[in-house]
Amino acid sequence: MxxxxxxxxxxxxxxxxxxxxxxxxxxxxxxxxxxxxxxxxxxxxxxxxxxxxxxxxxxxxxxxxxxxxxxxxxxxxxxxxxxxxxxxxxxxxxxxxxxxxxxxxxxxxxxxxxxxxxxxxxxxxxxxxxxxxxxxxxxxxxxxxxxxxxxxxxxxxxxxxxxxxxxxxxxxxxxxxxxxxxxYLFDNRYGTGQSVWDGINRTTNLVVAGKTVVVAGYGWCGKGVAMRAKGLGAKVIVTEIDAIKAVEAYMDGFEVMPMLEAAKQGDYFVTVTGNRDVIRKEHFEVMKDGAILSNAGHFDVEVNKVELNALSTSTRIVRKDIEEFVMADGRKVYLLAEGRLVNLAAGDGxxxxxxxxxxxxxxxxxxxxxxxxxxxxxxxxxxxxxxxxxxxxxxxxxLQIGIDKLTDEQKSYLDSWVE
CATH class of the missing domain: 3.40.50.1480 (Adenosylhomocysteinase-like)
Known part of the structure; x- marks a missing residue:
């Protein structure tokens, strides 16, 4: 062939x-x-x-x-x-x-x-x-x-x-x-956590330390993104729809709140949910001037691009993989990599x-x-x-790392219901 x-x-x-x-x-x-x-x-x-x-x-x-x-x-x-x-x-x-x-x-x-x-x-x-x-x-x-x-x-x-x-x-x-x-323990958490910030940092060339990062979704990918943001010196807010994951995020030291509240505070936004319209019209309307939006879910539907376009009075590409949307009141919102996977569309994965x-x-x-x-x-x-x-x-x-093995006595103990 x-x-x-x-x-x-x-x-x-x-x-x-x-x-x-x-x-x-x-x-x-x-x-x-x-x-x-x-x-x-x-x-x-x-x-x-x-x-x-x-x-x-x-x-x-x-x-x-x-x-x-x-x-x-x-x-x-x-x-x-x-x-x-x-x-x-x-x-x-x-x-x-x-x-x-x-x-x-x-x-x-x-x-x-x-x-x-x-x-x-x-x-x-x-x-x-x-x-x-x-x-x-x-x-x-x-x-x-x-x-x-x-x-x-x-x-x-x-x-x-x-x-x-x-x-x-x-x-x-x-x-x-x-x-x-x-x-999920390694790829989703450590892989996504590192590669998302690799993509964001090399695309924006802006500092993360001192900024507020909003992470939408606290599954294994969201955990990794939040952990790395914290390591870069950011204040981290997590948004969730799952009460158990929300409690976990709180106990991991992050603020938890609805997206409509988080949208008013965020400097960076990363969606990691696998769902659509996670960031939409009512969120764009209250965002800070200069807010940076990115997606680390599979499809480019987590940030509603149709509604973002409809709200903007003008758009332009200001840097490779960065599109600027100017709102009617003069605020500017930036979308990375067309809302596609930021770690791959704007990085090496x-x-x-x-x-x-x-x-x-x-x-x-x-x-x-x-x-x-x-x-x-x-x-x-x-x-x-x-x-x-x-x-x-x-x-x-x-890695040349060894671990222990159970002895026969230990195996027997674990298989028994009596001491």
Whole structure:
């Protein structure tokens, strides 16, 4: 197969720089390297086609190469128009992976890339946000029959999968990688926490210390964003709809209040909910002059851009990835990265060491689905604990950290109901 002629990428001359990026992350992903060694020997995907939709940058590219090393014919596309890196796409094509992706395609092109990825008739999929699954279950049901199952990366995607499952419409098993311990405890908390502020800081070049940061949503991603904001010297306000999470945020030392109150105080806003219209008209109307809005949820619907545009008398791009909205009273509000994922659309995403564990889970979960798809039903599944623990153990070994093991007496004690 000629992957260059079959692929859609911006510019193949960019491949050299893409290879350098992939080589760099490979050096910092020891867990995934170990999985690759296993896959090369065991060939779990021999003769199979795998379709991947993820944020298409270097760490994702290396995951695709690991799956390819397991014997798969891999096709990949981006899961967000602004997170695709064209040099990485070109490098993957040179490495024999079919790519349908460009940075910042228009909506029609983006949809076309997703459909072309599915038209390769994959046996297995890796999804991020549920776009591949949604297309398969709606307009392209003709491509369903060969799909054995797959794995989903994000909270948003899992919500969509569970809605399908609840209605009895899910046609194949999907593993909820986002819900694994080695995903949400590390990727969602430490990865999002660091990468969001990397994206905001390098885009704005403004100080965080002394400012007020409003974090909408106190799930694991929100916890990470709030923790890093506090570490940068900010005063942090959390908004929530869940009473339990609100109490947790309060006991972690943060102020908790409704968004309408927080909107009057915030200098920076970060939405991390997976829902829509988290910041909307009534909030824009009371914001400070100079308020900076950003989103770290999957889709660009958490900040209501339609209402923001309607309230503004003029807009302009004032700096790369920063749009200024001037209100009727002269206040200026700034939106980063078009309201898309600020850590990827305006940054490089999570650190490689963090994505090492997440993408190792993706790889082993895909192999698990391929082994068990006839037995596990058409449902949303948790990552088996033994796979989660294996990834954690590989990480400890890479860090040269040892831990204790239970003695036989301790095991017996824990299994007994008497002393």
């Amino acid at each position: 000629n992957m260059i002629s079959e692929s859609i990428v911006k510019d193949m001359s960019l491949a050299h720089n893409g290879h350098l990026k992939i080589d760099w992350v490979k050096e910092h992903m020891p867990v995934l390297n170990r999985i690759r060694e296993r896959f090369e020997k065991e060939q779990p995907f021999a003769g199979l086609k795998v379709a991947i939709s993820l944020h298409l940058e270097a760490k994702t590219a290396y995951l695709a190469k690991v799956v390819q090393a397991g014997g798969a014919e891999v096709t990949i596309t981006g899961s967000n128009p602004l997170s695709t890196q064209d040099d990485v796409c070109a490098a993957l094509v040179e490495d024999g992976i079919r790519v349908f992706a460009k940075y910042n395609p228009d909506p029609a092109e983006y949809k076309e890339h997703l459909i072309k990825t599915l038209e390769t008739r994959p046996d297995l999929i890796i999804d991020d946000g549920g776009d591949l699954v949604t297309i398969l279950h709606s307009e392209r049901r003709d491509l369903l029959s060969q799909v054995r199952g797959g794995a989903e990366e994000t909270t948003t995607g899992i919500l969509r999968l569970k809605a399908l499952e609840k209605e009895g419409k899910l046609e194949f098993p999907m593993v909820a990688v986002n819900d694994a311990f080695c995903k 999570h650190p490689a060491e963090i994505m090492d564990m997440t993408f190792a889970l993706q790889a082993v979960s895909l192999a698990y689905v391929n082994e068990q798809y006839k037995n596990i039903g058409k449902s949303v599944l948790n990552v088996p604990y033994e796979l989660d623990a294996m990834v954690a153990q590989y990480k400890l070994e890479a």
